[in-house]
Structure formats: structure tokens, C-alpha cells
Amino acid sequence: MQKLIVDGGNPLFGEISVQTAKNAALPIIAACILTDDTVVIEKCPRLKDIDAMIDIMRHLGCSAEFNGDDLSICCRDVSLNVINSDLTGKLRSSIFILGSILSRCRRAYISHPGGCEIGLRPIDLHIAGLKGLSVKIADDCGVICCDGSEMKSAVVNLDFASVGATENLMMAGALLDGETVIVNAAREPEIVDLAEFINAMGGKVSGAGGSIIKVNGVKKLHGCRYRPMPDRICAGTYLTAAAAAGGCVTVKNIVPEHIFGITERLKKTGARLSVRRDSVRITSSARPRAIHKLETNVYPAFPTDMQPQFCAVLALASGSSVIVENLFENRFGYTSELSKMGATITVKDRVAVVRGVPKLRGAVLKASDLRGGAALVVAAMAAEGRSVIYGVEHIDRGYEYIEKAMTELGAKIRRVNTDDL
Ligand code: UD1
Numbered sequence: 001m002q003k004l005i006v007d008g009g010n011p012l013f014g015e016i017s018v019q020t021a022k023n024a025a026l027p028i029i030a031a032c033i034l035t036d037d038t039v040v041i042e043k044c045p046r047l048k049d050i051d052a053m054i055d056i057m058r059h060l061g062c063s064a065e066f067n068g069d070d071l072s073i074c075c076r077d078v079s080l081n082v083i084n085s086d087l088t089g090k091l092r093s094s095i096f097i098l099g100s101i102l103s104r105c106r107r108a109y110i111s112h113p114g115g116c117e118i119g120l121r122p123i124d125l126h127i128a129g130l131k132g133l134s135v136k137i138a139d140d141c142g143v144i145c146c147d148g149s150e151m152k153s154a155v156v157n158l159d160f161a162s163v164g165a166t167e168n169l170m171m172a173g174a175l176l177d178g179e180t181v182i183v184n185a186a187r188e189p190e191i192v193d194l195a196e197f198i199n200a201m202g203g204k205v206s207g208a209g210g211s212i213i214k215v216n217g218v219k220k221l222h223g224c225r226y227r228p229m230p231d232r233i234c235a236g237t238y239l240t241a242a243a244a245a246g247g248c249v250t251v252k253n254i255v256p257e258h259i260f261g262i263t264e265r266l267k268k269t270g271a272r273l274s275v276r277r278d279s280v281r282i283t284s285s286a287r288p289r290a291i292h293k294l295e296t297n298v299y300p301a302f303p304t305d306m307q308p309q310f311c312a313v314l315a316l317a318s319g320s321s322v323i324v325e326n327l328f329e330n331r332f333g334y335t336s337e338l339s340k341m342g343a344t345i346t347v348k349d350r351v352a353v354v355r356g357v358p359k360l361r362g363a364v365l366k367a368s369d370l371r372g373g374a375a376l377v378v379a380a381m382a383a384e385g386r387s388v389i390y391g392v393e394h395i396d397r398g399y400e401y402i403e404k405a406m407t408e409l410g411a412k413i414r415r416v417n418t419d420d421l
Pocket of ligand 1: 022023024026093119120121122123124125126127160161162163164165186190304305326327328329
């Protein structure tokens with residue numbers, strides 16, 4: 001087990017390049033099942049969630065090997081092994097592999113992914129969507145058994161624009177005869193990336209990025225090389241770190257429009273931002289200002305995956321902010337850890353009231369989910385004194401060695417084994 005030791009209070013300076021997006025790479029890896037050729041995913045991030053997806057692929061008989069930064073996947077042989085709860089428990093979003101297995105094999109078996117620290121994570125939309133494509137689905141003691149022998153394309157209307165359900169249906173339709181139409185599709189940039197990946201394999205997906213996606217099934221898809229998009233949430237995390245700790249940081253390898261919802265809110269805190277073609281510079285020299293109301297919602301609104309990191313900034317703001325979490329019902333768990341640092345945050349259901357304090361102080365903290373863990377790192381870098389952060393394995397799910405990136409910017413942060421001093 002490992003922990004992070006952070007000596008806070010140092011402003012950040014310098015440049016940093018963001019990694020490839022975890023949330024784009026995960027469905028793209030799943031979509032490799034759609035072809036029996038080799039696919040090379042360039043600059044695939046080295047993360048715990050990616051490892052968990054690779055484990056699932058290997059369990060299904062696919063080969064997956066890193067050559068330097070590139071991940072080569074070959075799904076020539078796919079076996080219909082049950083994806084058991086040991087595997088789905090490590091990666092809740094494993095459910096969106098159903099669509100690609102069904103498209104390729106017309107059968108699939110996966111254990112129910114269950115809930116997680118940030119909420120129940122139901123899968124009803126995935127199930128309803130696949131049923132809309134005539135997949136027969138039964139629950140056998142927690143294993144979701146899918147029979148797609150009579151699968152056919154259709155118009156499927158999602159009750160909510162779920163990212164994972166949209167991705168599942170895009171993959172499910174890729175090899176079906178005819179046109180699958182997804183109505184009320186999610187519009188996140190990762191959806192566009194998945195569509196571009198399927199098209200790079202010879203697929204016919206149009207409309208991604210809008211609310212109606214059309215997937216015209218093809219007989220066969222071929223291998224390709226593909227570099228997924230940059231990680232907009234990592235970019236946002238580095239920007240919030242600079243907003244909280246102060247300094248001047250240039251974040252490179254970004255798509256500015258992907259992070260517009262983040263940069264606009266950072267401007268409201270008083271940080272100065274200068275956006276270029278593929279980079280953004282943040283300068284923060286004064287105490288952040290409160291944001292009257294910060295509300296998460298589906299893209300292009302403010303992303304739920306940035307809510308905890310923003311809370312760390314607002315904990316230090318002059319004035320009070322209200323944060324409304326509209327996507328996950330249990331995403332304020334990290335606030336009790338921020339309170340140990342002197343933050344004043346009151347949570348009721350999906351609303352947090354943050355009364356900014358002039359200083360946070362270092363404390364012994366425990367991360368219990370990915371983005372909540374990132375918020376603790378941001379807060380610890382801005383705080384006075386030393387913080388020790390346990391639960392680093394949650395942070396490693398989504399950030400490639402977060403301490404290296406922050407150290408490059410001048411933060412005093414190191415990783416040690418929990419037994420070491
Ligand atoms: C994806 C992202 C995650 C991000 C989330 C919202 C990946 C790997 N993960 O997760 O980082 O926080 O989008 O932007 O891309 N819901 C249901 N029934 C379902 C599916 C979802 O009620 O069948 C609900 C969820 O509980 C949640 C909301 O819909 O309240 C959004 O979930 P969804 O868009 O599906 O998120 P994920 O794809 O799981």
C-alpha cells in the first residue's frame with residue numbers, strides 16, 4: 001500500500017502535458033472486440049482502470065500488450081467466458097463491453113457491476129437500450145445473460161443521455177444489419193472519439209456529438225492505429241491545482257472546447273486564463289472568489305468529474321459557494337476529509353454549501369474515490385503544512401503518477417510505501 005506525502009503552500013509554475021483520456025481509451029479498448037484484426041491504441045494511459053479493462057479483454061481470450069506507450073490488442077479469438085464480479089468490481093464501467101461482445105458473438109455473460117463509492121450506478125439504461133435491439137436479457141443470480149441471436153437494428157430512445165449506455169449501443173450496432181439510431185444520446189467528447197475510432201476501423205457512425213447518433217452496421221471491421229483524445233478531466237485537475245495553490249501554469253495537449261465548462265468557471269474564481277490552439281495558461285495570484293452556484297450536468301455543462309477538485313478551490317475562496325451535484329447521488333464523500341483540513345462545508349443530499357476559509361492546514365487524509373482523491377491532492381498542495389493521503393490506489397485509477405506531474409510544477413509531493421516513514 002502507498003500514500004502520498006504533500007508539503008503544501010508552494011505556488012505552481014511551469015508547463016505540463018496531459019495524458020490520453022482514460023474515459024476515451026476504455027470504450028475504445030472494449031470496441032477492439034469488434035474486429036479480429038490487431039488494433040494499436042497510441043499513447044494509451046498506464047492506469048489502474050486500463051489494467052482492469054485489459055484483464056477483462058484477456059479473460060475473454062484477447063491478447064493485449066504494451067509496446068512502449070502503445071497498446072496492441074488482438075481479438076481474433078473471443079471466448080464467451082462469464083465476466084465475473086472479481087473483474088466487474090474493479091471497473092464499474094465494464095458493463096459497456098456488453099455491446100461489443102454482443103455485436104461480435106451475439107451472446108454475452110457479465111456479473112452485475114454493483115454500486116460504488118459515488119453512487120448506485122444502475123444499469124437499467126444499458127439493459128433497456130440493448131433490449132431495444134431485440135437482445136433477450138435475463139439475470140441469473142447476479143450474472144446478466146444476454147442472448148442476441150435475434151438482434152436487429154432499431155431506433156432506441158434513451159430516457160437519460162448516459163455516456164456508457166450510448167457507447168454500448170454504438171458498439172452493439174456497429175456490426176448489425178441496417179441502421180441503429182440512438183435518440184437522446186450523450187454528447188460528451190469521448191462519444192465523438194469512440195465514433196471516430198469505429199469509423200477508423202471501417203464503421204459507419206454519424207451524428208456523434210449531437211443528440212441523435214446513427215450507426216449503419218457493416219459486415220466486418222478492420223484493424224487500425226488510433227490515438228484517443230487528451231484527458232479533459234486531468235487538464236481540469238491541473239488547472240484547479242494552480243487556482244488553489246497559486247502560480248502560473250501552462251497545460252498543454254488539450255482541446256480548448258472540451259474544457260470550456262471548466263475554464264469558464266475558473267475565470268469566475270478570479271483566475272486569469274489564456275487559451276491557445278492546444279494549450280491553456282492559468283495565472284492565479286490572489287485568493288479565489290466564491291462561485292454563487294456551481295451545478296454539474298451532462299456535457300457541455302460543468303462535468304461531475306471536476307466537482308470535487310473545484311470544491312477544493314472554493315473551500316479557500318472569499319465568500320460562500322453552493323455546489324449542486326446532479327449526476328451521482330453520493331459524490332460529496334471527500335468533503336469530510338476537506339473538513340479535517342479546516343474547510344467549512346455543509347452537505348445535504350445533492351447540495352454542498354462551501355463557506356470559504358483563508359487557509360487550509362495539512363492533515364492525514366483518506367481518498368475513497370478517484371476524483372475525490374484528486375481533490376484531496378489539490379487541497380493538500382494549497383494547504384499550510386504536511387498532509388498524508390492514503391487510498392492512493394483510487395487516484396491511480398485515473399491519473400498517471402499524479403505526484404510526478406505535480407512535482408514538475410514545483411509541488412512538494414512524493415509517494416512512499418505505507419510502512420515507510
Ligand atoms: C461516465 C464516465 C464517468 C462520468 C460519467 C458522467 C467513463 C468510463 N466514465 O460514466 O467518469 O462521471 O460518465 O459524465 O466514461 N444511470 C442510470 N442508469 C444507467 C446508466 C446510468 O440511472 O443504466 C445514471 C447514473 O447513475 C448517473 C447518470 O446516469 O446518475 C450518469 O451516468 P452515465 O452517463 O451512464 O455515466 P457512466 O457512463 O457510468
